[in-house]
């Protein structure tokens with residue numbers, strides 16, 4: 001039971017949240033606010049005084065110093081938001097899988113992503129260890145779908161056999177990932193509500209993995225009572241629920257159908273033209289291009305780092321991004337397929353914004369366990385072996401310097417150098433421009449630069465852990481990613 005002051009703060013936060021949902025979705029509202037804040041809020045039925053929360057929406061209005069712990073609506077909303085960010089950071093930490101090979105591999109993917117997306121953007125990628133699709137395809141067909149979801153064509157049944165396979169698959173993931181398994185999601189290029197038994201699947205998920213997974217749906221309005229029941233069932237558990245909002249008319253309906261209190265913990269994700277959300281330029285959104293609706297974009301800064309610019313300048317290129325948040329296993333239940341994936345900037349080669357490093361199929365949970373074990377064994381070395389092939393990642397710009405070399409992406413620059421003269425490092429950088437066996441590199445540097453093999457190995461290990469090396473095994477050319 002909340003104390004009266006806490007109750008009042010909760011109401012204030014809900015109403016402020018609703019105001020900001022309108023603000024980020026509705027370009028017309030933003031323009032009206034600038035002219036006449038009170039009339040703009042009243043016209044949208046928002047029971048807040050925009051002047052009282054001005055620091056939240058007007059960049060020219062700074063919050064007075066020392067107000068962070070105050071009792072006004074701005075401070076209350078900031079506390080709410082900070083708590084959300086803290087939970088998210090904890091979640092990213094909790095996503096580290098128990099299997100040490102899997103854990104080391106995930107860290108390499110995180111390091112690679114920091115260079116490829118920029119540190120700030122990459123910090124928002126969860127790298128969850130797994131995700132399940134409970135349908136094949138999606139009935140919604142969003143024009144911006146970052147995963148290019150095909151039309152709905154199959155639904156995982158929740159009959160006796162389907163339930164058993166599902167529960168056993170959850171056990172397999174739990175055995176591999178430990179507590180991190182609870183951070184898997186039950187959707188990918190799918191909408192959860194396309195499966196009529198989604199809630200039953202979730203109940204099993206919670207029973208076996210200890211928590212409800214995140215739900216993101218664009219179908220919150222298809223059956224509002226179903227949506228409401230899901231919100232109520234998960235409300236006190238800390239589960240994250242998100243509604244994709246495709247149009248302003250849909251936002252109006254969502255706000256009419258669900259009270260501000262019902263949506264207190266639901267994130268609304270505004271996907272309509274004019275939204276201030278940083279949308280992913282992957283999948284169908286990438287195919288459509290920036291011309292239709294220039295989004296905010298990330299711009300590399302000259303000295304490293306990045307800035308978020310809004311709106312994007314007319315001639316700005318789309319910054320390759322991704323909505324993928326899994327470094328691990330994508331498991332499709334109706335088709336009984338599994339893929340090992342990890343986020344990457346969307347490109348012609350990887351248009352959906354993720355790498356697929358291995359594919360497999362399974363008929364039973366025992367098959368699934370074997371397939372995942374094989375993928376971990378073949379794709380996730382905890383350290384380099386003498387027969388492994390490595391080279392520098394192809395997207396890195398290599399600059400040789402007097403003391404070694406530098407590796408750069410548009411967002412990040414890493415120096416590999418030594419104050420004692422870097423002849424061996426310069427040589428290493430040259431050798432790593434093409435795939436080389438680890439033992440070959442150790443020998444070459446030993447004979448050409450008198451570098452002890454152990455020192456070369458340590459250097460390679462550091463580059464590998466930092467996600468800077470592409471890697472391959474068994475005579476294969478180095479794979480595209482670490």
Ligand code: SF4
Nearest residue numbers: 138140141142145190
């Ligand atoms: S964005 Fe989501 S709801 Fe829309 S088509 Fe893609 S998977 Fe379906």
